[in-house]
Amino acid sequence: MKIGGFQKFSLIDYPGKISCxxxxxxxxxxxxxxYNPELVYPEFFVTPLKEEVIFEFLKRRRGKIEAVVITGGEPTIQPDLAEFIEKIKKMNYLVKLxxxxxxxxxxxxxxxxxxxxYIAMDIKAPPQKYFxxxxxDIDLSLIFESIKVIENSSIEYEFRTTFVPFLLSEDDILKIKKMVKDKGRHRIQRFYTNEYPKHK
Ligand code: SF4
Structure with missing residues (x-):
């Protein structure tokens, strides 16, 4: 796993749980x-953190921290994501992706x-504006398929959209809400300009 950052404590990133x-x-x-270019553009990457550092921390914090949130960048492009999570699950932590x-x-x-x-998936835009x-460009069927996979699962989930004021309108938000079954599971995130990191 290429790990570009680690936050040891959060009360807000896994709903109702203390997480890292x-x-x-x-x-x-x-x-x-x-607003996470450090995790997106290879020229800004720092030397990745060693996995052992994370596992050592998790070993020490058992019982104090309840959950591990894995965010990015985009975690699912990591070829060894499943193996990495397996190790975390063996330590009895909840995992949010x-x-x-x-x-x-x-x-x-x-x-x-x-x-x-728990899965939190970003829905970035209504289909016409995704690109x-x-x-x-992206094959939008992938986005719709992910929404379906998550909705048909029995795990906790949420969909979220960052409302980027100069790119999205209120009408776009209404269109995005139509992409999911349960509008109550979709939330809008504020757009931050100078804060790092605030989202996946
Ligand atoms: S998916 Fe998230 S991390 Fe990747 S470029 Fe978009 S906002 Fe940045």
């Missing part, structure tokens, strides 16, 4: 408004193997 956050390096999207929804087969696999307890918000 692992930030993976690398992303397959190029959202022009991204933040994803941009571009990789439904990996989501399916993680859910099937009970490796994730604009993620800075590239």
């Amino acid at each position: 956050i692992i930030f993976t390096q690398g992303c397959n999207f190029r959202c022009p408004w991204c 933040d994803t941009n929804g571009s990789n439904p087969p990996i989501l399916k696999e993680l859910i099937k193997n009970k490796l994730v307890d 604009l918000l993620i800075g590239k």
